[in-house]
Amino acid sequence: MENSEVTKVVLLACGSFNPITNMHLRMFELARDHLEDTGNYRVIKGIISPVGDGYKKKGLIEASHRIEMVKLATETSDWVTVDPWEGQQADWVETAKVIRHHYQELLAAERSKDEVDTVRIGKKRRHEDRGGCSNGGRTGVPQLKLLCGADVLESFSVPNLWKPEDITEIVGHFGLVCITRAGSDAWKFLHQSDTLWRHRKNIHLVKEWVTNEISATHVRRALRRGQSVRYLLPDPVVQYIQELSLYTADSEEKNADIILAPLQKYSHGGN
Ligand SMILES: Nc1ncnc2c1ncn2[C@@H]1O[C@H](COP(=O)(O)OP(=O)(O)OP(=O)(O)O)[C@@H](O)[C@H]1O
Numbered sequence: 058m059e060n061s062e063v064t065k066v067v068l069l070a071c072g073s074f075n076p077i078t079n080m081h082l083r084m085f086e087l088a089r090d091h092l093e094d095t096g097n098y099r100v101i102k103g104i105i106s107p108v109g110d111g112y113k114k115k116g117l118i119e120a121s122h123r124i125e126m127v128k129l130a131t132e133t134s135d136w137v138t139v140d141p142w143e144g145q146q147a148d149w150v151e152t153a154k155v156i157r158h159h160y161q162e163l164l165a166a167e168r169s170k171d172e173v174d175t176v177r178i179g180k181k182r183r184h185e186d187r188g189g190c191s192n193g194g195r196t197g198v199p200q201l202k203l204l205c206g207a208d209v210l211e212s213f214s215v216p217n218l219w220k221p222e223d224i225t226e227i228v229g230h231f232g233l234v235c236i237t238r239a240g241s242d243a244w245k246f247l248h249q250s251d252t253l254w255r256h257r258k259n260i261h262l263v264k265e266w267v268t269n270e271i272s273a274t275h276v277r278r279a280l281r282r283g284q285s286v287r288y289l290l291p292d293p294v295v296q297y298i299q300e301l302s303l304y305t306a307d308s309e310e311k312n313a314d315i316i317l318a319p320l321q322k323y324s325h326g327g328n
């Protein structure tokens with residue numbers, strides 16, 4: 058029987074996914090094991106949200122392809138899915154806004170469940186009046202937590218990349234699950250940031266013991282050089298990339314002379 062104190066959690070990963078790799082999928086498995094191992098959480102869903110073209114990162118191919126690849130990669134998962142909303146927006150959307158959007162979706166889903174329940178409870182009462190059995194209660198809206206690698210956590214300190222109030226909202230209001238990554242010391246970073254330290258109870262650092270340095274940059278480089286990327290990405294993704302010749306010397310030059318959207322937005326004091 059499930060402990061009534063167990064909190065339901067939905068994990069949301071935002072990123073380029075250019076292309077999605079096996080390590081992106083592993084992040085979800087590692088995070089779920091870690092959270093559920095505490096005995097306090099049950100992870101009910103994972104959402105992958107590829108960033109829109111407006112992010113303007115160098116080498117970023119069209120969102121429609123990146124979304125399709127995540128769809129193919131998650132076909133074999135019974136709990137991780139792609140959500141195209143962010144990728145379909147014309148302009149880049151701040152991560153805090155993306156999280157808010159998904160939280161609103163969870164609230165709306167819960168509300169419609171409530172409406173169904175209201176009808177059902179009415180019916181159930183009539184059923185119980187006739188001697189039928191009771192069905193147990195509902196447990197409420199799940200928590201939504203941002204899932205990322207330690208490099209994203211470290212990027213919080215890059216000038217003009219994140220708004221301080223967005224960081225506070227993400228770690229203070231929602232929560233963060235962060236997977237260790239070679240080259241980034243997540244514990245040291247958390248220790249050195251007053252904001253992160255203040256909200257440390259909302260930040261779950263997950264140690265990946267089977268260190269895995271797969272990166273999408275490495276995958277794109279191998280593809281440009283005609284090398285195999287099999288077993289770094291799910292087979293259907295490898296096939297999709299090959300059929301459409303998605304990653305080339307030309308695609309890597311996309312946005313080469315353009316400043317990353319958040320830097321553009323915050324460097325001029327805009328918000
Ligand atoms: N090997 C890895 N270990 C831990 N986290 C990872 C790893 N690869 C990607 N991530 C995380 O996955 C999310 C999406 O990352 P992203 O799409 O930038 O992939 P990437 O491999 O870092 O790509 P790129 O090389 O293009 O930056 C980020 O939160 C990132 O930190």
Ligand SMILES: NC(=O)c1ccc[n+]([C@@H]2O[C@H](COP(=O)(O)O)[C@@H](O)[C@H]2O)c1
Pocket residue numbers: 071072073074108112114150151152153209218219220223319
């Ligand atoms: N201020 C912000 O909200 C902010 C800044 C930089 C990156 N991000 C997000 O973090 C993710 C980082 O992805 P990459 O590691 O692929 O660059 C993207 O989803 C991007 O939108 C958000």
Ligand SMILES: [Zn+2]
Pocket residue numbers: 208
């Ligand atoms: Zn990255």
